[in-house]
Amino acid sequence: MTQNISIRKDWKLIQSLIDIDSSVLDIGCGEGELMSQLEKNLNSNTRGMEIDGDLVNKAINNGLNVIHGNAEKNLEYYSTQSFDYVILSQTLQAMYNPKIVLEELLRIGSKAIVSFPNFGHWYIRLQLLFNGKMPVTKGLPYSWYETPNIHFFTLKDFQDICKKLNINIEKSFGLTNKGKQFEITDYSITSNLITQEAIFLLSKNKIETIKIESKQNVFMSQKILANNQ
Amino acid sequence: MSNKKVTIEPSKDYPCDIAIFKNYNHKLESGNTLNNFKVAFKTYGKINSKKSNVILICHALTGDQFITENNPITNKDGWWSKMVGKNKPIDTNKFFIIGINVLGGCIGTTGPKEINPDTNKPFNLDFPTVTIKDMVDVQKYLIDALNIDKLFAVIGSSMGAMQVLQWIIAFPEKICNAIHIAGALKHSSQNIAFHEVGRQAVMSDPNWFKGDYSNHNVKPERGLAVARMIAHITYLSEDALHRKFGRKLQSRDIISFGFDADFQVESYLRHQGKSFVNRFDANSYLLMTRAMDYFDLTEKFPKIIEFNNTINKHINYLVISFDSDWLFPTNENLEIAKILIKNNCKVSFIEINTDKGHDSFLLNEPEFHKAIKGFLNSKLDINDK
Numbered sequence: 001m002t003q004n005i006s007i008r009k010d011w012k013l014i015q016s017l018i019d020i021d022s023s024v025l026d027i028g029c030g031e032g033e034l035m036s037q038l039e040k041n042l043n044s045n046t047r048g049m050e051i052d053g054d055l056v057n058k059a060i061n062n063g064l065n066v067i068h069g070n071a072e073k074n075l076e077y078y079s080t081q082s083f084d085y086v087i088l089s090q091t092l093q094a095m096y097n098p099k100i101v102l103e104e105l106l107r108i109g110s111k112a113i114v115s116f117p118n119f120g121h122w123y124i125r126l127q128l129l130f131n132g133k134m135p136v137t138k139g140l141p142y143s144w145y146e147t148p149n150i151h152f153f154t155l156k157d158f159q160d161i162c163k164k165l166n167i168n169i170e171k172s173f174g175l176t177n178k179g180k181q182f183e184i185t186d187y188s189i190t191s192n193l194i195t196q197e198a199i200f201l202l203s204k205n206k207i208e209t210i211k212i213e214s215k216q217n218v219f220m221s222q223k224i225l226a227n228n229q
Numbered sequence: 230m231s232n233k234k235v236t237i238e239p240s241k242d243y244p245c246d247i248a249i250f251k252n253y254n255h256k257l258e259s260g261n262t263l264n265n266f267k268v269a270f271k272t273y274g275k276i277n278s279k280k281s282n283v284i285l286i287c288h289a290l291t292g293d294q295f296i297t298e299n300n301p302i303t304n305k306d307g308w309w310s311k312m313v314g315k316n317k318p319i320d321t322n323k324f325f326i327i328g329i330n331v332l333g334g335c336i337g338t339t340g341p342k343e344i345n346p347d348t349n350k351p352f353n354l355d356f357p358t359v360t361i362k363d364m365v366d367v368q369k370y371l372i373d374a375l376n377i378d379k380l381f382a383v384i385g386s387s388m389g390a391m392q393v394l395q396w397i398i399a400f401p402e403k404i405c406n407a408i409h410i411a412g413a414l415k416h417s418s419q420n421i422a423f424h425e426v427g428r429q430a431v432m433s434d435p436n437w438f439k440g441d442y443s444n445h446n447v448k449p450e451r452g453l454a455v456a457r458m459i460a461h462i463t464y465l466s467e468d469a470l471h472r473k474f475g476r477k478l479q480s481r482d483i484i485s486f487g488f489d490a491d492f493q494v495e496s497y498l499r500h501q502g503k504s505f506v507n508r509f510d511a512n513s514y515l516l517m518t519r520a521m522d523y524f525d526l527t528e529k530f531p532k533i534i535e536f537n538n539t540i541n542k543h544i545n546y547l548v549i550s551f552d553s554d555w556l557f558p559t560n561e562n563l564e565i566a567k568i569l570i571k572n573n574c575k576v577s578f579i580e581i582n583t584d585k586g587h588d589s590f591l592l593n594e595p596e597f598h599k600a601i602k603g604f605l606n607s608k609l610d611i612n613d614k
Contacts, residue, residue, distance in 0.1 A: 056577070
């Protein structure tokens with residue numbers, strides 16, 4: 001969907017987040033290179049979904065199990081909690097409804113791996129600040145009128161929506177524009193500035209704060225949500 | 230107990246083999262019994278020592294066992310000669326292909342035009358109604374008779390796709406891979422409607438004689454031709470018809486103000502109708518259309534896929550649709566893929582972009598051919614390991 005040259009640097013990182021012998025669903029899998037890599041290196045049991053028929057056909061030719069479908073409309077095909085991991089690589093920013101897609105990922109998988117270009121990167125900020133034009137970079141090579149990327153967001157924005165959707169960020173990594181990798185441990189301005197591409201390992205928060213009202217007083221309690229794996 | 234017996238010998242009528250089943254006492258879905266029956270089949274390529282390269286190709290409504298090379302009845306190429314053969318997508322250098330004329334058919338397998346051993350006359354409409362399940366049961370007898378333990382793949386389009394679904398639910402342990410092309414879990418109301426018009430055309434031909442035409446030495450040719458003309462329209466698409474014919478006139482410069490075949494499309498359909506009656510039996514046509522109409526696995530298929538999970542888990546599925554197919558449209562094919570996805574089966578689904586309608590599966594569609602070839606070859610590698 002939004003493949004470009006710099007995009008596939010994140011595969012190695014994605015692989016490092018996945019346990020051996022797991023079931024993996026790759027949304028927007030293209031011709032399935034990542035799936036093949038995971039099958040080979042981690043003995044993963046993979047499935048994919050791809051919107052482009054030519055790429056689906058290539059994936060089939062590579063012996064992979066891929067569904068010709070649209071991630072925004074067709075994730076309903078998959079059963080709840082039917083995969084260990086669901087991967088959405090470099091696609092969230094091209095979605096009409098990223099919030100729903102994000103929720104769907106964690107309905108289908110017990111964990112989700114999401115990667116996206118960080119619009120808060122310093123170079124993008126500078127371009128917008130000094131040029132006064134929508135930024136065009138190596139990682140985001142499209143002009144505004146032809147870009148498939150319709151929802152730009154930053155590292156911080158993503159952290160915010162995870163909080164809002166009660167999604168737990170288990171791990172997060174940044175890649176700089178030089179391809180240097182680092183773990184995002186703080187949510188400081190620095191991380192947001194130097195991360196060109198971010199990769200998140202997500203899970204659903206199983207502990208939710210709820211309010212219980214009694215006659216005497218109002219108190220807070222922690223409710224353990226059933227783990228429906 | 231029973232003295233079931235199978236003999237396989239070359240057919241006397243066609244350049245293919247024939248399996249003669251005796252004392253099989255096979256109960257049809259309708260409740261009728263077939264004790265003795267014969268099955269005509271044709272093979273292509275060589276079977277390997279492990280018998281692990283066998284592909285069963287199930288034919289559609291008016292297809293037959295002559296999948297590729299010369300068809301002896303029409304003297305033209307077999308119906309899937311673009312797909313099957315040496316160095317073709319389904320490569321007979323690698324695979325051993327079996328084509329079986331379905332039960333109730335008219336090219337050698339027991340059907341209405343065959344002689345009823347009890348009366349020494351053709352069965353005609355005394356032949357019991359057959360279903361897709363009956364066809365597949367008989368195919369299974371043949372596969373067993375050939376001592377083939379496991380089919381590398383079962384492949385079919387249209388009515389053939391229905392047979393593939395039946396194979397999947399009835400004999401999952403017998404198949405490694407399944408390719409379902411342009412089919413559905415059930416025959417839709419619109420499709421039944423078209424079939425009914427076709428049948429009415431046959432039955433209103435004065436030469437039909439309630440199916441007893443062979444005893445009158447005639448054929449309900451006009452009725453059957455009309456049935457074929459109607460059906461043929463449903464196999465194409467508006468775009469394909471327009472591209473091929475537009476409003477072009479046939480062998481004339483001006484319209485005739487009459488009912489001759491002024492338009493090329495009329496002439497084309499008349500030709501389709503005429504050539505069909507030379508190769509197909511009218512009673513068999515009635516029977517085949519009925520078998521498709523009765524097909525409905527909407528309840529059974531999802532249940533069996535779910536509950537037989539341990540014995541169908543190994544199967545690799547490929548589901549293919551054509552975006553201009555309005556007889557078996559994409560969403561009907563997708564229903565099947567969705568059930569398989571829900572049950573975590575190993576399934577791929579692809580919609581092929583073409584304007585040629587349902588008939589695309591017979592035509593030169595490179596993306597379609599690529600998918601079939603790639604799918605089969607990728608599984609061959611796994612099996613060889």
